[in-house]
Amino acid sequence: MPGPRELDPSESMLALFGSELREHRSRARLSQENLGEVLGYTGSLVGQIETGRRTPTREFAERLDGALETGGIFSKLWPHITRGQFPxxxxxxxxxxxxxxxxxxxxxxxxxxxxxxxxxxxxxxxxxxxxxxxxxxxxxxxxxxxxxxxxxxxxxxxxxxxxxxxxxxxxxxxxxxxxxxxxxxxxxxxxxxxxxxxxxxxxxxxxxxxxxxxxxxxxxxxxxxxxxxxxxxxxxxxxxxxxxxxxxxxxxxxxxxxxxxxxxxxxxxxxxxxxxxxxxxxxxxx
The missing domain is CATH 3.30.870 (Endonuclease; Chain A)
Incomplete structure (x- = not known):
């Protein structure tokens, strides 16, 4: 079974968000399912955001900061995902x-x-x-x-x-x-x-x-x-x-x-x- 898709954080802000999410989740020793339960989302969604296949909402970012006690890093990253992507x-x-x-x-x-x-x-x-x-x-x-x-x-x-x-x-x-x-x-x-x-x-x-x-x-x-x-x-x-x-x-x-x-x-x-x-x-x- 293939391992999780590796992201290059330098590719985009979405990739950076996913990479930071995986790092903070691993540091907290939580599985995707465990973190999803804490946040009120599915583990599948957590995994999709970690791999850059789904876009986090502002609410998701705020809940992450609270659950993982990040000091607000995901709330600070979130607006940058939405900027710079316009043609x-x-x-x-x-x-x-x-x-x-x-x-x-x-x-x-x-x-x-x-x-x-x-x-x-x-x-x-x-x-x-x-x-x-x-x-x-x-x-x-x-x-x-x-x-x-x-x-x-x-x-x-x-x-x-x-x-x-x-x-x-x-x-x-x-x-x-x-x-x-x-x-x-x-x-x-x-x-x-x-x-x-x-x-x-x-x-x-x-x-x-x-x-x-x-x-x-x-x-x-x-x-x-x-x-x-x-x-x-x-x-x-x-x-x-x-x-x-x-x-x-x-x-x-x-x-x-x-x-x-x-x-x-x-x-x-x-x-x-x-x-x-x-x-x-x-x-x-x-």
């Missing part, structure tokens, strides 16, 4: 995002990244990067989860998302994963962290049909800034005239969308449909 074209946007007081977004075929569940985003990355090793996928998941920290802060921005109907109906990751994703989206709306409006397919063409975009506004003097993205590429838009054109396109598309209340009702309805399909698949013999 070059996205880094300028990622630096501005935490400073925004308002963000208007249309994600095209996808749920916006700030609202994605871990299972959904992993499915997106695996589909878009079919040749990437598991470590690369996990680093990208970690980076996106790190961005979501701004939703938990006391001064989180106003988020307004336009969603193509296909973005809520396509079973990304499977029906169960999609049901969980839409359930999470409903929770975000009900906790007043985001406003959503759905653009029904039956509306036909709309002003944002050609791509995805985000418009950011700031309270500290930074001019409104836009961002448009395609697979493996993205452009930050700062010219005032172009930003105004993006805003007009967004407003026109928003006028074609369902109301926030009707949109929430539709998302809840589609979530139940996905869950029904997931239950049917589980019930099938074989």
């Amino acid at each position: 070059g074209f996205f880094k300028s946007y990622a630096e501005l995002e935490p400073r925004a007081c308002q963000m208007l977004e249309y994600g095209g075929e996808l749920i916006p990244g700030l609202g994605q569940t871990e299972g959904y985003m992993r499915a997106v990355f695996e589909a878009g990067l079919p040749l990437a090793p598991p470590e690369t996928i996990e680093e990208k998941v970690a980076a996106r989860l790190g961005r979501q920290e701004l939703l938990r802060g006391p001064t989180r921005p106003l988020l307004w998302w336009l969603l193509a109907e296909n973005a809520i109906r396509r079973p990304v990751g499977g029906f169960g994963t999609m049901a969980d994703q839409l359930g999470h989206l409903v929770d975000l709306v009900r906790s007043r962290k985001v406003v959503i409006q759905v653009l029904e397919t039956s509306r036909g063409a709309h002003a944002l049909l050609e791509g995805s975009m985000t418009l950011m506004s700031f309270a500290d003097g930074i001019p409104d800034t836009g961002y448009v993205e395609a697979p493996h590429a993205g452009v930050l838009i700062e010219h005032p005239d172009t930003v105004r054109e993006l805003r007009l396109s967004y407003d026109l598309a928003r006028a074609d969308a369902l109301s926030p209340e009707a949109s929430l009702n539709l998302v809840e309805k589609v979530a139940k449909e996905h869950q029904h399909h997931a239950d049917e698949h589980r019930a099938e013999p074989g």
Whole structure:
């Protein structure tokens, strides 16, 4: 039986986290199962994080520090896992995002990244990067989860998302994963962290049909800034005239969308449909 996969801590922050976890666990003379029981997780998850195949959450890091009495090393490492993993074209946007007081977004075929569940985003990355090793996928998941920290802060921005109907109906990751994703989206709306409006397919063409975009506004003097993205590429838009054109396109598309209340009702309805399909698949013999 092969031994545990060896990590090179210099490869990435995710590898360093896993290496430190293995070292501290061994020093405490705990098996993966023993440590998992102490933390309230499975031993399998501990093993996957040790080998860089799963991304630790902030809560996992904090529980590690408490259980292993590390003085906070894992909580200090965790934010660095989520930084530096963005593609070059996205880094300028990622630096501005935490400073925004308002963000208007249309994600095209996808749920916006700030609202994605871990299972959904992993499915997106695996589909878009079919040749990437598991470590690369996990680093990208970690980076996106790190961005979501701004939703938990006391001064989180106003988020307004336009969603193509296909973005809520396509079973990304499977029906169960999609049901969980839409359930999470409903929770975000009900906790007043985001406003959503759905653009029904039956509306036909709309002003944002050609791509995805985000418009950011700031309270500290930074001019409104836009961002448009395609697979493996993205452009930050700062010219005032172009930003105004993006805003007009967004407003026109928003006028074609369902109301926030009707949109929430539709998302809840589609979530139940996905869950029904997931239950049917589980019930099938074989």
